[in-house]
Amino acid sequence: MDEIFKPSRRTFLRGSAAIAAGTVAGQAAAQGTPDPMITELQDWASYTGAGVDETPYGLPIRFESDVIRRNVEWLTASPISSINFTPIHALDGTITPQGCAFERHHSGAIELSKDDYRLMINGLVDRPLVFTYADLERLPRENHVYFCECAANTGMEWAGAQLNGAQFTHGMIHNMEYTGVPLRTLLREAGLGAAGDLADKWVYVEGADASSNGRSIPMEKALDDVLVAFKANGEALRMEHGYPVRLVVPGWEGNMWVKWLRRVEVTDMAVGSREETSKYTDVYENGIARKWTWVMDAKSVITSPSPQMPITHGQGPLVISGLAWSGHGQITRVDVSKDGGVTWETARLGKQGDTKALTRFYLDTGWDGSPMLLQSRAIDETGYVQPTKNQLREMRGENAVYHNNCIQTWFVNEEGVAENVEVS
Amino acid sequence: MSKSLNLFVPAIGGTALLLGLAYGISSRDYGAATIDTLEARVQQIEANAAQASAQAQAAAAEAARLLQEREELAALAATSGASLTAPAPVIEGTYGLGRVAFDEEIAAWDVDVLPDGRGLPEGRGDVYTGEEVFVDKCASCHGDFAEGVGNWPVLAGGFDTLANRDPVKTVGSYWPYLSTAWDYINRSMPFGEAGTLTPDETYAIVAYLLYSNNMVDDDFELSHENFTDVEMYNADGFVVDDRPELEYAAWRTEPCMENCKDGVEITMRATFLDVTPDEEVEAAVSTPTSEATPAVAVAEDAGGIDPALIAAGEGAFRQCQTCHQVGEGARNRTGPVLNGMVGQTIGSVDGFRYSGVFEQANAAGEVWTTESLAAFLTDPRGTMAGTKMAFRGVGDEAEVAALIAYLQSFAD
Numbered sequence: 149m150d151e152i153f154k155p156s157r158r159t160f161l162r163g164s165a166a167i168a169a170g171t172v173a174g175q176a177a178a179q180g181t182p183d184p185m186i187t188e189l190q191d192w193a194s195y196t197g198a199g200v201d202e203t204p205y206g207l208p209i210r211f212e213s214d215v216i217r218r219n220v221e222w223l224t225a226s227p228i229s230s231i232n233f234t235p236i237h238a239l240d241g242t243i244t245p246q247g248c249a250f251e252r253h254h255s256g257a258i259e260l261s262k263d264d265y266r267l268m269i270n271g272l273v274d275r276p277l278v279f280t281y282a283d284l285e286r287l288p289r290e291n292h293v294y295f296c297e298c299a300a301n302t303g304m305e306w307a308g309a310q311l312n313g314a315q316f317t318h319g320m321i322h323n324m325e326y327t328g329v330p331l332r333t334l335l336r337e338a339g340l341g342a343a344g345d346l347a348d349k350w351v352y353v354e355g356a357d358a359s360s361n362g363r364s365i366p367m368e369k370a371l372d373d374v375l376v377a378f379k380a381n382g383e384a385l386r387m388e389h390g391y392p393v394r395l396v397v398p399g400w401e402g403n404m405w406v407k408w409l410r411r412v413e414v415t416d417m418a419v420g421s422r423e424e425t426s427k428y429t430d431v432y433e434n435g436i437a438r439k440w441t442w443v444m445d446a447k448s449v450i451t452s453p454s455p456q457m458p459i460t461h462g463q464g465p466l467v468i469s470g471l472a473w474s475g476h477g478q479i480t481r482v483d484v485s486k487d488g489g490v491t492w493e494t495a496r497l498g499k500q501g502d503t504k505a506l507t508r509f510y511l512d513t514g515w516d517g518s519p520m521l522l523q524s525r526a527i528d529e530t531g532y533v534q535p536t537k538n539q540l541r542e543m544r545g546e547n548a549v550y551h552n553n554c555i556q557t558w559f560v561n562e563e564g565v566a567e568n569v570e571v572s
Numbered sequence: 573m574s575k576s577l578n579l580f581v582p583a584i585g586g587t588a589l590l591l592g593l594a595y596g597i598s599s600r601d602y603g604a605a606t607i608d609t610l611e612a613r614v615q616q617i618e619a620n621a622a623q624a625s626a627q628a629q630a631a632a633a634e635a636a637r638l639l640q641e642r643e644e645l646a647a648l649a650a651t652s653g654a655s656l657t658a659p660a661p662v663i664e665g666t667y668g669l670g671r672v673a674f675d676e677e678i679a680a681w682d683v684d685v686l687p688d689g690r691g692l693p694e695g696r697g698d699v700y701t702g703e704e705v706f707v708d709k710c711a712s713c714h715g716d717f718a719e720g721v722g723n724w725p726v727l728a729g730g731f732d733t734l735a736n737r738d739p740v741k742t743v744g745s746y747w748p749y750l751s752t753a754w755d756y757i758n759r760s761m762p763f764g765e766a767g768t769l770t771p772d773e774t775y776a777i778v779a780y781l782l783y784s785n786n787m788v789d790d791d792f793e794l795s796h797e798n799f800t801d802v803e804m805y806n807a808d809g810f811v812v813d814d815r816p817e818l819e820y821a822a823w824r825t826e827p828c829m830e831n832c833k834d835g836v837e838i839t840m841r842a843t844f845l846d847v848t849p850d851e852e853v854e855a856a857v858s859t860p861t862s863e864a865t866p867a868v869a870v871a872e873d874a875g876g877i878d879p880a881l882i883a884a885g886e887g888a889f890r891q892c893q894t895c896h897q898v899g900e901g902a903r904n905r906t907g908p909v910l911n912g913m914v915g916q917t918i919g920s921v922d923g924f925r926y927s928g929v930f931e932q933a934n935a936a937g938e939v940w941t942t943e944s945l946a947a948f949l950t951d952p953r954g955t956m957a958g959t960k961m962a963f964r965g966v967g968d969e970a971e972v973a974a975l976i977a978y979l980q981s982f983a984d
């Protein structure tokens with residue numbers, strides 16, 4: 149933990165540089181003189197563009213080359229057991245494109261082909277079974293949009309404001325439309341008669357990579373909405389997200405969404421694996437730790453303006469936008485404050501969010517050039533209101549790592565530059 | 573529509589395609605509009621049918637059947653107001669997919685160990701043996717005494733720190749079950765060579781970890797027989813998630829909208845301790861600079877090698893840093909120090925214990941050339957069968973060249 153808080157000094161000039169560049173570009177259509185972008189014949193309006201054979205599988209245009217996953221090197225010892233962050237500050241809507249959706253590996257992303265893929269269901273079942281990839285495609289499947297959030301998202305912010313950018317404070321999250329077979333279907337194929345009373349049973353799920361990441365999931369959840377997924381956003385999963393098959397555990401810690409899923413074992417107790425004892429547990433002030441903290445509570449963050457997305461257009465109309473989500477179900481409301489939490493306005497939801505999926509919110513407002521302390525506060529269908537950092541600290545102390553769902557504050561100064569701060 | 577389609581497909585294919593389209597649309601949308609479109613499709617199909625009679629007749633029949641089906645469904649939806657979406661069906665009995673697993677297969681994959689010791693194989697190992705294995709296979713990352721090297725995990729100590737500001741959570745101070753240590757080490761360690769320990773080695777290592785944590789004496793031997801007798805220091809240190817009682821109850825209230833507090837002050841700013849990575853990137857490929865590897869030596873020693881290539885190699889070398897160090901002050905880790913590799917005898921770094929195949933190459937006086945290095949880095953196990961370098965290899969030729977250029981920039 150102390151390593152995580154080790155500061156490495158870097159200069160902070162990015163914000164102002166971005167402003168300068170933004171201002172020039174934004175005002176090119178100057179008043180009084182006709183815009184050459186319009187009056188002069190442009191190359192692209194005269195010469196032909198790329199042919200259909202040029203890009204069999206397309207990447208974003210080069211002007212978007214800064215919209216990428218980034219990692220924070222000092223966080224971990226090796227990029228093979230590490231994390232990177234979704235550029236949520238630069239995205240809109242709710243679906244995260246696979247190519248920039250955050251990755252977390254414990255032993256690197258592996259190449260496992262569909263042909264080599266096997267899924268075993270064993271333990272307290274009537275018939276231990278092995279499925280191939282082709283078998284999975286023959287079972288009834290479902291489509292669902294869900295967010296996947298690492299329990300450590302915002303974890304670096306427990307002790308204080310640390311990382312300057314929504315990508316780094318809140319980017320261990322992505323939101324995709326999954327296609328897959330309900331885990332209950334596979335468990336039924338193997339038969340749960342041998343498990344007897346299901347109330348106290350578990351499934352232990354395990355990945356095929358060298359870390360053999362494994363987690364115990366109570367049977368009730370396993371039979372509820374857990375999916376064995378093989379497609380995301382309509383196409384095959386990416387290698388870094390568990391190709392060809394990953395587990396989707398809606399609303400629960402990302403670590404449980406085991407990638408390269410190879411085995412599901414029905415057990416009569418939690419395995420107590422490293423990832424559910426040493427990790428993904430939180431020590432509170434008295435030294436006692438909380439375990440089995442599976443659900444990701446309601447949370448939200450303003451993605452723009454934010455430190456990586458300063459206001460470059462000066463005074464006038466301003467769209468404040470952000471994301472909200474809850475592991476307990478749907479987001480019903482998001483409030484935004486411009487004064488650090490003294491007054492709140494209710495934001496507009498882009499569209500009614502799916503359950504356990506990201507919801508986009510907008511506050512269509514104006515900016516008079518005075519400093520703002522921007523905050524957002526999510527409320528979910530259970531009536532849970534996203535807490536402040538102080539509320540969380542009072543409840544849990546400062547030694548926790550995971551499940552920091554506090555209200556985030558961005559300070560926006562007169563120039564539109566935004567900064568990660570904490571307020572009283 | 574049909575005209576432009578016919579530009580691309582012969583008439584008969586066109587029929588099939590249209591039918592496919594009609595089906596695709598109808599199965600997605602049950603509104604009246606769909607039915608209109610369907611009717612249009614049927615007309616088009618019928619037009620084509622005149623040209624390709626046999627197929628088209630069948631196709632039109634199928635389309636008519638679909639049309640009828642859709643009408644029925646639409647009527648159903650209109651009367652019941654129900655949505656036609658539904659979860660995957662649950663059936664009586666099974667689909668009969670998947671095949672029964674062999675016992676050997678279950679034995680190979682089902683190796684997890686439960687807190688009560690179920691799943692442990694027979695075996696034993698003592699502290700002395702454990703120390704030897706640990707120093708050989710684990711200490712490069714976790715330190716000789718499991719105290720952790722650099723950013724790598726600490727495995728020992730930290731007792732009575734859990735209530736402190738920065739708790740030190742180790743196998744000794746924090747882990748509630750010994751089974752977790754056995755299971756994790758057996759399956760996931762050493763990092764980069766997971767799954768290679770024998771049961772006896774794992775028992776010995778776990779015995780050594782207990783010793784490093786002052787939990788047993790130096791003559792202790794751990795086995796499947798006495799495993800569950802070991803008492804863990806923090807066995808009672810965990811409570812099951814109590815957010816529902818403590819937090820949800822408190823935070824499910826109507827929130828304040830106005831005059832919610834008396835004023836606001838900024839109490840902390842991220843720019844005071846700026847730990848955010850810099851963002852300047854030229855393209856989607858970042859070329860990160862690493863603090864662990866001194867980039868300085870590069871220019872002078874490069875001897876005519878393209879500095880851009882060396883810089884690219886520095887980026888690519890991050891995948892090697894798990895196991896290798898280069899530059900001044902570099903030490904052997906899981907892999908040997910890689911200074912002055914090109915032109916050097918294979919397997920000749922002082923103090924590193926190589927695999928058999930490396931020892932043989934060394935005895936035969938074989939020397940690393942750019943060619944042999946390229947072959948080795950592309951396919952380590954294919955080129956040096958039995959090597960200890962547990963690394964899949966670098967697929968991209970340009971990346972291999974860059975890596976070699978980077979290594980060449982570090983003379984001995």
